[in-house]
Amino acid sequence: MVITTPRHTGHEHPRPRSAAVVDDIVAQLTDRGYRDTEPRRLVISAVAAQGRPFTAEELCASLPCVGRATVYRGLRLLVETDQVCRVLLEDRELRYQLSHQGHHHHLLCAVCGASADLEGCDVEETLRDAAAAAGFRMSGHWLEVYGRCSDCAED
Amino acid sequence: MVITTPRHTGHEHPRPRSAAVVDDIVAQLTDRGYRDTEPRRLVISAVAAQGRPFTAEELCASLPCVGRATVYRGLRLLVETDQVCRVLLEDRELRYQLSHQGHHHHLLCAVCGASADLEGCDVEETLRDAAAAAGFRMSGHWLEVYGRCSDCAED
DNA sequence: GCCAGTATGATATTCGGTATCATTTAGGCA
DNA sequence: TGCCTAAATGATACCGAATATCATACTGGC
Numbered sequence: 292m293v294i295t296t297p298r299h300t301g302h303e304h305p306r307p308r309s310a311a312v313v314d315d316i317v318a319q320l321t322d323r324g325y326r327d328t329e330p331r332r333l334v335i336s337a338v339a340a341q342g343r344p345f346t347a348e349e350l351c352a353s354l355p356c357v358g359r360a361t362v363y364r365g366l367r368l369l370v371e372t373d374q375v376c377r378v379l380l381e382d383r384e385l386r387y388q389l390s391h392q393g394h395h396h397h398l399l400c401a402v403c404g405a406s407a408d409l410e411g412c413d414v415e416e417t418l419r420d421a422a423a424a425a426g427f428r429m430s431g432h433w434l435e436v437y438g439r440c441s442d443c444a445e446d
Numbered sequence: 447m448v449i450t451t452p453r454h455t456g457h458e459h460p461r462p463r464s465a466a467v468v469d470d471i472v473a474q475l476t477d478r479g480y481r482d483t484e485p486r487r488l489v490i491s492a493v494a495a496q497g498r499p500f501t502a503e504e505l506c507a508s509l510p511c512v513g514r515a516t517v518y519r520g521l522r523l524l525v526e527t528d529q530v531c532r533v534l535l536e537d538r539e540l541r542y543q544l545s546h547q548g549h550h551h552h553l554l555c556a557v558c559g560a561s562a563d564l565e566g567c568d569v570e571e572t573l574r575d576a577a578a579a580a581g582f583r584m585s586g587h588w589l590e591v592y593g594r595c596s597d598c599a600e601d
Numbered sequence: 602g603c604c605a606g607t608a609t610g611a612t613a614t615t616c617g618g619t620a621t622c623a624t625t626t627a628g629g630c631a
Numbered sequence: 632t633g634c635c636t637a638a639a640t641g642a643t644a645c646c647g648a649a650t651a652t653c654a655t656a657c658t659g660g661c
Binding site: 379381383385398400401407408409410411412414417418421422424425426427428429430431432433434435436437438439440441444 | 534536538540553555556562563564565566567569572573576577579580581582583584585586587588589590591592593594595596599
């Protein structure tokens with residue numbers, strides 16, 4: 292069961308799917324005035340190749356020919372432009388993964404590290420109301436759910 | 447409006463309330479076999495004196511006569527024994543505060559830093575169901591809600 | 602093909618936190 | 632009460648993740 296699935300672009304290219312994803316992301320960046328550079332493409336390509344949430348260091352390791360600073364900058368840029376989202380593990384380790392658009396929450400498998408997006412869960416309203424009851428006006432929230440995916444379930 | 451309130455012990459002591467809190471926590475520790483030491487009491491006392499979520503570094507700064515390592519160790523011990531809980535800000539900065547018992551979530555004011563506990567909000571069941579729908583067996587979760595407290599509300 | 606400004610990468614630095622280890626101290630016990 | 636062992640302390644070294652610096656290289660508009 293593949294849990295982390297790449298974003299759908301709506302139509303298939305003859306080129307490898309990852310290349311299309313990279314082109315798509317680069318296009319988003321150039322639209323915003325960022326340049327299309329070789330190291331940047333390498334970073335994006337490596338991000339797209341990850342099967343599950345990854346750390347910045349893992350990304351650096353998979354890109355020996357790209358400078359550390361460049362990898363970190365690239366990653367930060369992708370987060371800022373919402374191409375990549377941050378995932379926080381239980382031990383507070385920070386990981387990243389391709390963003391599946393919009394605000395959402397993650398289900399994280401503690402065993403294999405797989406992630407899924409939490410669907411059909413509208414906690415927003417509940418939280419807003421509970422916050423209001425305490426006199427708070429909610430502006431945002433962070434939610435991660437930890438557990439075991441079906442592949443790693445033990446009985 | 448005082449938002450972060452110290453735990454109620456059920457009856458009032460003639461001594462300063464903070465001293466009672468410290469004694470209470472020290473008692474919990476000695477019950478578990480940990481020793482009652484001067485530096486440890488100083489750390490606990492400083493923790494109890496904080497009005498809102500604080501960082502480990504702030505605690506160190508407020509305890510110049512206690513070694514850094516000891517402050518960190520004391521804090522870790524308090525977290526492990528559930529006397530203190532960890533609070534994660536939006537920028538991922540880690541803060542701490544006296545625990546108000548049991549599992550709960552925080553409302554955090556982005557302006558003044560005050561915190562309140564999220565009451566009357568049973569997201570647990572909702573999350574467990576949504577996780578199950580994705581084939582996950584939920585084992586835990588992390589939730590923080592950010593906003594403005596009533597004192598800092600702007601209109 | 603030129604050029605201004607962006608991006609890169611080697612490296613130093615910062616920051617938060619942990620490991621080490623010699624010394625001190627708590628507290629159980631005779 | 633004083634002794635003794637294990638726990639605790641604190642100065643310091645270390646560590647990993649991430650950012651700042653800055654000279655150099657490259658992009659892409661003209």
